[in-house]
Amino acid sequence: MGEAVMSSADQYAPLRGRPYLKLLVLAALLGVPIAAASYWFLQLITLIQKWVYTDLPRGLGLGREPLWWPLVPLLVAGLVVGLAIRYLPGRGGESPAEGFHAGGVTRPEALPGVALAALAGIGLGVVIGPEAPLIALGGGLAYLAVWLRRRNVPERAGAVVAASGSFAAVSTLLGSPLAGAFLLLEASGLGGATAAAVLVPGLLAAGTGSLIFIGLDSLTGHGTFSLVIPHLPPAHRPTIAQFLWALAIGLAAGVLCWALRRLALLLRTRAERRVLASTMLAGAVTAAIAIGYAAVTGRSSSDLLFSGQFGLPKLLTDSAGYSVPALVLLIIGKGIAYCLALSAFRGGPTFPAIFIGAAGGVALSHLTGLPLVTAAAMGIGAMIAGMLKLPLSAVLLTTLLLGANGLTVLPLVIVSAVVAYVLSIRLTPPPDVPATQRAPAGGAAGGATPAADHGR
Structure with missing residues (x-):
């Protein structure tokens, strides 16, 4: 002792x-x-x-x-x-x-x-x-x-x-x-x-x-960089129905995050073979998606381009200006462009995940009567947790984004983030273990070998 x-x-x-x-x-x-x-x-x-x-x-x-x-x-x-x-x-x-x-x-x-x-x-x-x-x-x-x-x-x-x-x-x-x-x-x-x-x-x-x-x-006079989204409507206390929505949003985000990472890794394997051609092709395809989105919806291509850091406040405060079909196109297009960026370019994965989660929440608020801020908060927390595999940071960042509303929706954000995180982890296969570190199929009765211990 x-x-x-x-x-x-x-x-x-x-x-x-x-x-x-x-x-x-x-x-x-x-x-x-x-x-x-x-x-x-x-x-x-x-x-x-x-x-x-x-x-x-x-x-x-x-x-x-x-x-x-x-x-x-x-x-x-x-x-x-x-x-x-x-x-x-x-x-x-x-x-x-x-x-x-x-x-x-x-x-x-x-x-x-x-x-x-x-x-x-x-x-x-x-x-x-x-x-x-x-x-x-x-x-x-x-x-x-x-x-x-x-x-x-x-x-x-x-x-x-x-x-x-x-x-x-x-x-x-x-x-x-x-x-x-x-x-x-x-x-x-x-x-x-x-x-x-x-x-x-x-x-x-x-x-x-x-x-x-x-x-x-x-x-x-340029201003500071703050995560807090201004001018949001007030959030209301969580209900039982919203907890069920938190479970559903967490499950959907977990599957989506797994699919996005899987596609990004698959594309990266091919991009690494011819780097210059791959980055230029990824840029051209991203531009084509943005052009198509702007042509179909009549909105600016900037909705789909960039990280979404500066587009997020506009998305939430002008949510009535987005129809559900436009939001679905935005989520799909942004998701594909996100995968291309992850596979070929250099940067961070956080803000596009936040934007996609918020867009999903805005779409749900149009369809179901789910409050806007509540739906967006659950989508944001779930996507951060699923993409970054950092559930605590997901809850903290979502709370900071929503300012005074953050504490009100905190229980729902926790549920959606944890569900997305666990499902994302379960869907992701474990990394390959070198053969020298694997435990023998039929170990001796005396206990594990040093290699087997290291492999664990």
Whole structure:
């Protein structure tokens, strides 16, 4: 018993040392420039989108965006991203087809490729989010700052510094240090003393960084990045019927998330054989889907393009302007474009999943009399949990999105998110285990072999 208590206490010994205090000071200092860089990176993406889809057509004398226009920027996006993946170090970042990941260190030589692939893909209309590149760039910039002073950075210290930079960067996007920390910790799977060692400097970097992007808001007038959707109607207390809807929505979202990931992985296998041709083809098909949606519904192609981060408030506040057939076309088209982006481009999977879940909720509210905010909340929570496989983050992000309504619909969001998560996990086959790690079919009576133990 005494040994166990001592061992438990010793887990936190590194946190009491002077090197850890120095690490905290470094994290606080790094949070400032990384938050500023993240703020301007997100602003640059927004400016590229506005310039390409609004200012450029007008400057060319075409007036409003012509119906065929998405084909131009999306072909350019495919070309630039394909070149970045094919020729630049780091292959433009991790493929989002595997889902949301945290942890790891982006090496300095990979930073230009990650930034270029994100700016081209997200800025030019690909259905992918900015959170994964931000996490990679924030962590890579933090590591680069330490590496420039000391080339032989210890592995553990480098990982903690990189995590602090990622915390500061993603908190700029989410508008909340707590939300960013929660998302990264659940995705990394850390716990106990290890989680504390990473969490404290990460929170400190995110906290100091938040002061920077709040200050930049007042100085520039561009505004901060906030998840809260304004001007939503009030939500009402949950009913038994709505709990049954939460089960149904969770089941539907679980199947849909499994199908989207399955298709994305299947397409990625083929895309990796001829990267440049695949990214350009994915861009062209995405443009064709957006053009078809705009032609059939009479709505803007921007409904279907982009991550959905900035289109979500309009979808919910102008829900009466969307007919049920238009919403069904939007969900199908956005889902296919999402799969193409996951398979061939670089970015994060979070915001398109949020948008698709919200669109499904809006469609249900038209058909069944289910309250709009309640239906959208269940759809959002279920899609985040099913696509990211992070049920706690799904509940937190949905609550933040809905502001004052979040706590009212929280029980329903929990039910839909948990059902979608469990079903998505059950439908996903386990990863292949190398033959050297598999347990023998007929083990000896004396117990498992070391290889069998490792395989478990």
